[in-house]
Each structure stands twice: as C-alpha cells, then as structure tokens.
Amino acid sequence: DAGVIQSPRHEVTEMGQEVTLRCKPISGHDYLFWYRQTMMRGLELLIYFNNNVPIDDSGMPEDRFSAKMPNASFSTLKIQPSEPRDSAVYFCASRKDYTDTQYFGPGTRLTVL
Amino acid sequence: SQQGEEDPQALSIQEGENATMNCSYKTSINNLQWYRQNSGRGLVHLILIRSNEREKHSGRLRVTLDTSKKSSSLLITASRAADTASYFCATDSGGGKLIFGQGTELSVKP
Numbered sequence: 080d081a082g083v084i085q086s087p088r089h090e091v092t093e094m095g096q097e098v099t100l101r102c103k104p105i106s107g108h109d110y111l112f113w114y115r116q117t118m119m120r121g122l123e124l125l126i127y128f129n130n131n132v133p134i135d136d137s138g139m140p141e142d143r144f145s146a147k148m149p150n151a152s153f154s155t156l157k158i159q160p161s162e163p164r165d166s167a168v169y170f171c172a173s174r175k176d177y178t179d180t181q182y183f184g185p186g187t188r189l190t191v192l
Numbered sequence: 193s194q195q196g197e198e199d200p201q202a203l204s205i206q207e208g209e210n211a212t213m214n215c216s217y218k219t220s221i222n223n224l225q226w227y228r229q230n231s232g233r234g235l236v237h238l239i240l241i242r243s244n245e246r247e248k249h250s251g252r253l254r255v256t257l258d259t260s261k262k263s264s265s266l267l268i269t270a271s272r273a274a275d276t277a278s279y280f281c282a283t284d285s286g287g288g289k290l291i292f293g294q295g296t297e298l299s300v301k302p
Contacts, residue, residue, distance in 0.1 A: 083234075110288050112290070114292075121293070121294045121295065122280065122292040122295075124289065124290070124291065124292075127289060129288060134287070134288070134289075135289060170234060170235070172235075174288065177284075177286075177287065177288035180225065180237040180240055181225070181282075181290055182237065183227075183234035183235040183236070184234055186233075186234050
C-alpha cells in the first residue's frame with residue numbers, strides 16, 4: 080500500500096485566499112484524522128471521521144476551517160479565508176479501527192503570507 | 193487540549209547509551225502509543241501498550257505503563273545516531289481519538 084497520501088506537500092498563499100488540503104487514507108481504514116502541528120501548540124487534533132462521518136470537530140479552531148469526507152478514499156480540509164496564524168504543518172492520518180495503530184501522511188506545510 | 197506530557201523536553205546522549213523518555217497523562221486510557229518524528233516528516237508508529245499491560249518490547253524499544261501513576265516510559269537501548277528524532281506519546285481514551293503530548297527531542301551524537 081502507498082500509505083496515507085497528502086497533497087500538496089507545500090502550499091504558500093496570501094492572507095485571505097482559500098486553501099484546500101487533500102488526503103487519501105489507506106484503503107480499508109475506517110478512521111481519518113486531521114492534525115495541525117506548530118512549534119507553539121504542538122500536534123493538535125482538528126477533526127476526525129469514522130466511516131466518512133465527522134465524529135468530533137471540537138478541535139477545529141473556528142468557522143474558517145471546514146472538513147469533508149465525501150467517500151472512503153478522499154478527504155479535504157479547507158481554510159477560507161486563510162490567515163498568517165494558520166501557517167503550520169497539517170497532517171492527515173488513518174486507522175483501520177479504534178484499537179489499531181495510526182498511520183500518518185507526510186504532511187502539508189502551509190505558509191500564509 | 194494536551195493529554196500526554198513528555199519529560200524531558202530535550203535529551204542529548206552519546207551513541208551506545210540508553211535513552212529514557214517519560215510520559216504522564218490525566219484521564220483513564222484504553223491504550224498508549226509512542227511515535228517518532230524525524231525532522232520535516234510525518235509521525236511513525238513505534239509501539240502500542242494496552243491499559244492491561246505493564247511492559248512491552250519491540251527490538252531495542254521497551255515501554256512500560258503504570259496506570260496507577262498515569263505514566264509511561266520509553267527506553268531505547270544502545271542508541272544510534274539514526275535514533276535522533278522527536279518522540280511523542282499519544283493516549284487513546286476511547287472512540288478512536290488519539291491525543292498527543294508535546295514530545296521529547298532526542299539527539300544522539302556519534
């Protein structure tokens with residue numbers, strides 16, 4: 080298996096622009112997670128899905144952030160409008176079931192100017 | 193909110209020495225996991241220990257769990273320069289949600 084795939088790997092945008100991050104989980108995994116990592120706040124869980132349904136979005140910072148999972152093999156995290164404080168590395172991870180280990184993608188490094 | 197807290201925040205040792213990292217958490221857990229992150233890369237799963245286990249081994253890794261103290265430790269024996277990375281503990285309190293600590297930055301000098 081190719082592992083968790085994220086795109087783009089790097090994104091540089093200007094404040095106010097819409098940003099869309101993409102993730103393809105490992106085939107057969109029922110759970111998908113979006114994390115954000117910064118030096119100041121560490122690794123934060125933003126939202127996670129089970130069988131394409133959002134279960135917990137309490138970590139989503141504000142209404143500018145939204146996530147969707149239209150099918151089992153694709154998820155997006157959208158920021159609109161983006162702000163400089165959104166600059167971070169965003170990781171997607173997937174898991175087969177709730178007792179299993181979690182596999183992380185390589186991350187998307189987002190820079191908002 | 194952070195569940196796990198690693199200690200120390202940074203650790204520097206010589207190749208061949210053992211490295212011990214500790215993790216404390218606040219609520220009851222189903223399992224605790226340790227991950228490694230090399231600079232600029234994603235996290236890689238190392239080992240999972242369930243709440244009813246006290247010790248687990250995987251190669252040069254040894255993990256202990258003390259649920260009464262709500263703490264875990266990761267021991268890397270005979271460290272190598274390639275072990276240089278950040279190490280995170282993550283707790284699973286149910287429902288599939290993992291909460292990560294701030295990590296320990298390990299530097300192994302050749």
